[in-house]
Amino acid sequence: MIIKPFWARLAMAVLVPMALVTLTVIPIFISHLEERTDATHRSAEAMLNSEYDLLLSGMNESFNQVLSTAEYPLLRRFLSRQAVSQEPRWDRASQHDWEQLDTLFSTLLTHFGRYTRMAVVDTAGREWVATSELPLQPRPPVVAYDTTDTFHKAMTLHSRDLYVSPPRLGASGEQASPVTTVIDIATPIVDERGERLGVLMFTLDWSRLTASLPHARGNQGQALLVDAQGQWLLPGGDADDMRFGQLLSTRWPAAWAAMVTRNQGSMTLSDHLLAFRSHDLRTQHYRSEAGMIISDSGTQPWHLGILMPRPSFWGVLLENPVQLLAIVLVYLLSMAFGVFWVFSHYRLRELRQQALMFSREARQYAGEVQDLYEHAPCGYHSLDSEGRVIRINRTELEWLGYRADEVIGKRHYRDFVTPESREAFDAAFQKVLGEGQEGGTECELLCRDGTRLPVAIQGKAHVTEEGFQYSRTMVFDLSERKAMEARLEQQALTDPLTGLGNRRALEDQAAMEIARAERSGAPLSLVAIDLDHFKDINDTYGHDVGDWVLQAFAELTQEVLRDGDVLCRIGGEEFTVLLPNTSKDQALQVAERLRRAIAATPAKIGQVTKEDTVLAYTASLGVTMVSAGETTLKPAIKRADQKLYAAKKAGRNRVHWEEV
Numbered sequence: 001m002i003i004k005p006f007w008a009r010l011a012m013a014v015l016v017p018m019a020l021v022t023l024t025v026i027p028i029f030i031s032h033l034e035e036r037t038d039a040t041h042r043s044a045e046a047m048l049n050s051e052y053d054l055l056l057s058g059m060n061e062s063f064n065q066v067l068s069t070a071e072y073p074l075l076r077r078f079l080s081r082q083a084v085s086q087e088p089r090w091d092r093a094s095q096h097d098w099e100q101l102d103t104l105f106s107t108l109l110t111h112f113g114r115y116t117r118m119a120v121v122d123t124a125g126r127e128w129v130a131t132s133e134l135p136l137q138p139r140p141p142v143v144a145y146d147t148t149d150t151f152h153k154a155m156t157l158h159s160r161d162l163y164v165s166p167p168r169l170g171a172s173g174e175q176a177s178p179v180t181t182v183i184d185i186a187t188p189i190v191d192e193r194g195e196r197l198g199v200l201m202f203t204l205d206w207s208r209l210t211a212s213l214p215h216a217r218g219n220q221g222q223a224l225l226v227d228a229q230g231q232w233l234l235p236g237g238d239a240d241d242m243r244f245g246q247l248l249s250t251r252w253p254a255a256w257a258a259m260v261t262r263n264q265g266s267m268t269l270s271d272h273l274l275a276f277r278s279h280d281l282r283t284q285h286y287r288s289e290a291g292m293i294i295s296d297s298g299t300q301p302w303h304l305g306i307l308m309p310r311p312s313f314w315g316v317l318l319e320n321p322v323q324l325l326a327i328v329l330v331y332l333l334s335m336a337f338g339v340f341w342v343f344s345h346y347r348l349r350e351l352r353q354q355a356l357m358f359s360r361e362a363r364q365y366a367g368e369v370q371d372l373y374e375h376a377p378c379g380y381h382s383l384d385s386e387g388r389v390i391r392i393n394r395t396e397l398e399w400l401g402y403r404a405d406e407v408i409g410k411r412h413y414r415d416f417v418t419p420e421s422r423e424a425f426d427a428a429f430q431k432v433l434g435e436g437q438e439g440g441t442e443c444e445l446l447c448r449d450g451t452r453l454p455v456a457i458q459g460k461a462h463v464t465e466e467g468f469q470y471s472r473t474m475v476f477d478l479s480e481r482k483a484m485e486a487r488l489e490q491q492a493l494t495d496p497l498t499g500l501g502n503r504r505a506l507e508d509q510a511a512m513e514i515a516r517a518e519r520s521g522a523p524l525s526l527v528a529i530d531l532d533h534f535k536d537i538n539d540t541y542g543h544d545v546g547d548w549v550l551q552a553f554a555e556l557t558q559e560v561l562r563d564g565d566v567l568c569r570i571g572g573e574e575f576t577v578l579l580p581n582t583s584k585d586q587a588l589q590v591a592e593r594l595r596r597a598i599a600a601t602p603a604k605i606g607q608v609t610k611e612d613t614v615l616a617y618t619a620s621l622g623v624t625m626v627s628a629g630e631t632t633l634k635p636a637i638k639r640a641d642q643k644l645y646a647a648k649k650a651g652r653n654r655v656h657w658e659e660v
């Protein structure tokens with residue numbers, strides 16, 4: 001299966017911080033756990049010492065109670081009296097002592113509280129006084145006691161010696177739990193001479209004594225007490241607890257193994273910590289008033305221990321909700337950080353790609369703008385405040401015929417402007433530098449090959465806080481526009497049928513010729529020409545033939561006239577010839593020469609008729625002078641027209657002169 005990079009990265013980003021947090025937290029917890037374990041060890045040891053002292057003081061108290069009771073004079077007296085007879089003496093004095101003893105023991109039983117039975121046995125093993133929480137036989141019972149182990153052992157002891165039996169199961173005297181654990185404590189009763197008079201036996205309710213170890217139970221820990229064989233000496237508890245007499249090795253083999261090899265110490269079990277120490281009752285006489293303490297061999301020493309639950313990792317982790325919450329928060333934060341990192345990484349990559357795309361587009365756009373700048377259909381240039389070229393596009397360089405390196409930073413733009421238009425350029429540039437920040441003009445550029453290029457220049461200033469930086473100028477090539485204007489001007493002055501100048505052209509030419517004649521004083525003559533019966537030609541041959549005749553006339557007249565003479569068509573079949581530097585006679589000669597030529601040269605009329613391809617025609621002419629002081633041709637034309645009509649009237653095909 002292919003894992004998509006995003007999910008793989010997300011998984012890594014979550015797992016790595018979690019692993020790091022775990023690596024950081026675990027050593028802290030391990031050290032915390034070790035501290036807690038040490039503290040538990042110390043606590044177990046402290047608790048063990050406390051339990052030990054409690055047990056010891058409880059035992060000592062019992063020992064001292066037995067020893068002090070054994071020394072009561074009443075008791076000695078009673079037993080002394082019994083000792084002298086083979087049979088029990090039950091005289092009046094004995095009866096009285098016995099009753100006092102019975103009362104005394106009943107009081108002691110109630111007062112001491114921890115005993116289930118107190119018995120006085122004579123040397124023959126007869127029990128004389130027995131006080132018990134159990135129902136007794138009718139008194140005096142005089143029960144034979146010589147078969148019991150405790151009696152025999154106690155009888156071998158000296159005064160103030162004690163025999164302590166191992167804990168055993170015995171009657172408790174309580175209806176709720178009739179069986180309990182008990183210990184027999186026995187000491188010999190000795191008279192002043194040191195003769196043994198009997199044995200005093202107290203049966204200690206062992207469960208009641210060990211119940212004084214309450215804080216060794218419950219959640220804090222569990223008390224252990226076993227004999228030298230490992231048999232459980234404490235009363236049983238819950239179903240899970242050890243039962244009296246059960247072997248410790250069956251439940252805690254490792255603990256038992258440690259306890260038999262060392263007198264005192266501590267150890268770690270699978271889920272518990274154990275502090276233990278051993279105690280031999282036989283050495284306890286050092287702490288009590290007893291002379292010697294004996295017990296059954298093989299049962300001593302006892303082993304006392306405290307089992308505490310071993311602190312566990314999860315226990316330490318879960319015990320403090322705030323700490324647990326903090327750890328969960330750290331994990332969540334680390335995960336959130338990882339997730340945030342992944343998303344921000346992808347967002348950053350996206351932004352970087354976008355930026356890359358924008359930069360590529362910007363470069364492309366800049367390239368296009370540069371290309372547009374360089375190859376625009378108009379010129380672009382920038383000038384500094386002194387008019388020096390600091391930038392110029394290729395179009396304008398091509399117009400001028402220079403390379404960029406010959407111009408940029410080296411030439412002033414006005415150098416490329418013709419002297420005639422330089423003034424206009426300078427004025428426009430000053431406007432750009434001025435407050436208006438823009439200016440324009442039409443001027444002519446002087447190209448490298450000497451040609452002149454009419455252009456329109458429109459400039460704007462680029463101004464910042466520091467003032468004028470450079471100009472940005474567009475230059476438009478006007479040559480085509482100028483040519484077009486010239487063509488239109490030409491068309492406006494030309495008769496389209498004959499190609500001759502029209503009335504406006506005549507007026508323009510006349511203005512110049514009148515001025516020149518004025519200046520030079522040379523004569524200026526005018527001839528008005530009108531074709532004869534032209535209407536008949538149109539009517540007879542059609543309008544097209546009329547046009548051909550007009551064209552033939554124009555062609556012929558131009559051939560006859562000299563260069564400098566101005567022939568114009570000013571009406572339908574009316575023409576005017578301006579003859580500069582021509583006197584009256586010369587003008588009459590020209591007019592006559594024209595009349596003859598027209599009459600002698602029929603117009604070619606193409607294939608209108610098969611036979612006649614030419615058509616003869618004539619013209620009438622009126623001649624006059626443009627007199628000095630006349631600023632327009634109007635008076636002269638009027639005079640020439642009058643003579644023209646006169647010639648028409650006189651029969652046509654003739655030249656008439658009109659005197660000024």
Ligand SMILES: Nc1nc2c(ncn2[C@@H]2O[C@H](COP(=O)(O)OP(=O)(O)OP(=O)(O)O)[C@@H](O)[C@H]2O)c(=O)[nH]1
Nearest residue numbers: 531532533534535536538543544546547572573648
């Ligand atoms: N074919 C042609 N005919 C033209 C043109 N311009 C004017 N005309 C004609 O020229 C004729 C002039 O006629 P008129 O003014 O009566 O004079 P005419 O017939 O020449 O008579 P006279 O001048 O008295 O000899 C008219 O019929 C116009 O239509 C033109 O451009 N082409």
